[in-house]
Structure formats: structure tokens, C-alpha cells
Amino acid sequence: MPSDLNELLFLIDTAYNRVSWHGTNLRGSIRGVSPRQAAWRPGRGRHNIWELAVHAAYWKYVAWRRLTSSTRGSFPMDGSNWFVRPQQITLQAWRADVALLERMHRTLRDAVADLDPRDLDRKPPKGKTTRRALVTGVAAHDFYHAGQIQLLKRLAPR
Amino acid sequence: MSPHVEAIADEFTRYKALAEAAIAQLGDEELAVTASDGGNSIVTIVWHLAGNLESRFTDFRTSDGEKPWRDRDDEFVLRNVTKTALLEKWERGWGPLLAAVGQLSDADLLQTVAIRRQQLRIDQALQRSLAHTAYHVGQIVFLPSRFAAVAGSV
Numbered sequence: 001m002p003s004d005l006n007e008l009l010f011l012i013d014t015a016y017n018r019v020s021w022h023g024t025n026l027r028g029s030i031r032g033v034s035p036r037q038a039a040w041r042p043g044r045g046r047h048n049i050w051e052l053a054v055h056a057a058y059w060k061y062v063a064w065r066r067l068t069s070s071t072r073g074s075f076p077m078d079g080s081n082w083f084v085r086p087q088q089i090t091l092q093a094w095r096a097d098v099a100l101l102e103r104m105h106r107t108l109r110d111a112v113a114d115l116d117p118r119d120l121d122r123k124p125p126k127g128k129t130t131r132r133a134l135v136t137g138v139a140a141h142d143f144y145h146a147g148q149i150q151l152l153k154r155l156a157p158r
Numbered sequence: 159m160s161p162h163v164e165a166i167a168d169e170f171t172r173y174k175a176l177a178e179a180a181i182a183q184l185g186d187e188e189l190a191v192t193a194s195d196g197g198n199s200i201v202t203i204v205w206h207l208a209g210n211l212e213s214r215f216t217d218f219r220t221s222d223g224e225k226p227w228r229d230r231d232d233e234f235v236l237r238n239v240t241k242t243a244l245l246e247k248w249e250r251g252w253g254p255l256l257a258a259v260g261q262l263s264d265a266d267l268l269q270t271v272a273i274r275r276q277q278l279r280i281d282q283a284l285q286r287s288l289a290h291t292a293y294h295v296g297q298i299v300f301l302p303s304r305f306a307a308v309a310g311s312v
Contacts, residue, residue, distance in 0.1 A: 007281070011285055014289070015289065020289065021286055021289075022286065022289050022290045022293060023293070121161035121162065121165075129165075129168075130161055130165060132161065132162060132165045133164070133165035133168060133169075136165045136166060136169055136285075136288075137169055137172075139285075139289070140169045140173065140288055140289070140292040141292070143288075143289045143290075143292040143293045143296070144173070144292040144293065144295060144296035144299075145296055146293060146296070147292070147293035147294055147295070147296030147297045147300075148296040148297060148299075148300045150297075151197065151296075151297050151300055151301075152300075154197050155197070
């Protein structure tokens with residue numbers, strides 16, 4: 001596989017679930033989090049860990065759509081960007097949304113692996129940014145919310 | 159700007175703007191507030207992030223990114239500062255970063271720099287720094303909403 005693609009895969013993997021030099025990545029930040037912790041809000045109308053996880057899944061989906069220009073598939077929830085979670089505070093519901101995040105990451109990862117390296121610095125059809133910028137942005141987005149989840153875990157009552 | 163450098167530079171400036179918008183919402187008295195368990199305040203996070211960036215990107219191509227003059231432990235010392243002083247510190251970190259990135263071309267990204275005596279390709283050094291920056295900006299952006307929640311509960 002060309003090295004440029006390997007670099008991008010390394011980038012999104014370290015942001016999500018591969019050991020990263022700087023500390024906790026997104027998947028690491030939600031590991032061991034209970035449904036009750038995930039549902040705790042620091043204040044009325046403030047996002048909880050659960051919503052941050054689903055939000056991250058949604059943007060991986062959006063990046064996949066933009067990279068592939070796919071008209072197939074849809075995000076399995078109505079709406080966009082932020083989704084009110086949880087519907088029920090159960091382990092089953094929390095695991096289902098973590099599995100969604102996992103699935104969206106793998107789908108995005110497969111799309112990145114299939115890119116033509118010659119297209120990385122070109123915009124996809126109807127895209128506003130290059131493919132490289134899109135993937136770089138998704139990785140930074142994971143780190144951004146991992147930092148917030150780490151903070152929420154400290155604040156949430158145990 | 160070359161496309162690869164531009165992709166990284168745009169992310170840095172995006173996160174810089176996000177943090178500045180969050181800080182703009184706060185009064186001087188909120189900057190040093192910590193969570194009840196002693197977590198970091200916005201002042202501490204800014205001091206740490208700016209200290210890191212200033213060290214990494216001053217003489218970026220020609221000296222080790224961990225400067226002898228950097229006092230990392232001091233970045234975590236509790237301090238009360240005005241917003242003006244906070245933003246001065248912030249810009250002292252971002253200035254060297256933006257200047258260094260602005261001089262790069264895509265061809266430079268395969269060259270190496272040293273960080274703590276470890277040789278890293280420039281693209282790798284930039285991505286590491288972007289990860290660290292995004293992580294802490296996430297916390298800077300989150301903290302004002304925490305203050306609003308606490309104020310609302312009183």
C-alpha cells in the first residue's frame with residue numbers, strides 16, 4: 001500500500017483506537033465507561049459522553065459519504081450532527097451505540113484504504129476540502145472529543 | 159501553501175479559533191476555576207498548550223523541540239491571570255507554530271526534526287502536535303459550558 005495512505009490510516013487509527021503518543025484516544029476514552037456515566041450531563045442541555053460518542057460516529061459517516069461520494073447507505077438515526085442520547089440507560093443501548101461508532105470507524109477506514117493516492121490532494125465531487133484534509137479533520141475531531149470525554153469522566157459522580 | 163501543509167495548517171487554525179471563541183465568553187474570574195476534583199483550569203490548559211507550542215516551534219527546523227528553557231512543571235502551577243495576560247501567553251505559543259508552518263512546502267514534510275532527541279519526519283511532528291492541540295482545545299471549549307451549568311444550578 002502506498003505510504004501516503006498508510007500515514008492517513010495511522011493517523012485515524014491513533015486518533016481512534018491505536019496507541020497514541022499523547023495519551024487517550026477516542027475509543028480509549030470510552031473504554032470501561034458505564035451507561036450511567038455515559039448518560040451523566042454536567043448541566044441541563046449539556047452534552048454527555050453518550051452523545052459525544054454518537055456525534056463522533058456521525059462525522060465518521062459524513063466523512064465516508066464525502067470520500068466515496070456514495071448515495072448508498074444512511075446513518076441509522078434520524079437527524080444530523082447531535083442526537084439526544086440515551087433513549088434508555090441500559091448496558092445494551094450503550095453497547096449498541098459504541099458498536100455503531102466502531103462500525104462507522106471501520107467503514108471510514110476501509111474507504112481511506114481504497115483511495116487512490118493521486119487523488120488525496122484533490123477535492124471529491126461536490127467537496128469543499130481535499131480528501132487528505134477531510135481525513136486529517138476526522139482524526140483531529142476524535143482527539144478533540146476524547147479530551148472532552150476525559151474531562152467528563154473526572155467530573156461525573158462515581 | 160502546498161496542499162498537504164495546507165490541510166494541516168487549516169486544522170490548527172480551526173482549533174485555535176474554537177478555543178478563542180470559548181475564552182471570549184469568560185470573565186477574568188472564570189479563567190482559573192477548577193473542577194471540584196482539582197482538574198485543570200483554562201489558565202492551566204492554555205499555559206501548558208502555549209508552552210508546548212512555543213517550545214516545539216521556536217527554531218523548529220534547527221533545534222530540538224523540547225527547549226532547555228521550557229519549564230513544563232511550571233505550566234501546571236495554579237495562577238490567576240487576566241484574560242489579556244492569558245491571550246498574550248496563548249499567542250506566544252501560536253506565533254512560532256504559525257510562522258513555522260507558513261514557511262513549509264510539501265517537499266519539506268519528509269525532512270526530519272528532533273523532539274526530545276527523537277528524529278521525526280516533519281509531517282509526523284505536525285500531526286502529533288495537532289493531536290495534542292485538538293485534545294486540549296476540546297477541554298478549553300468544554301469548560302465554559304461547565305461554568306454555565308454550575309451558575310445555572312445556583
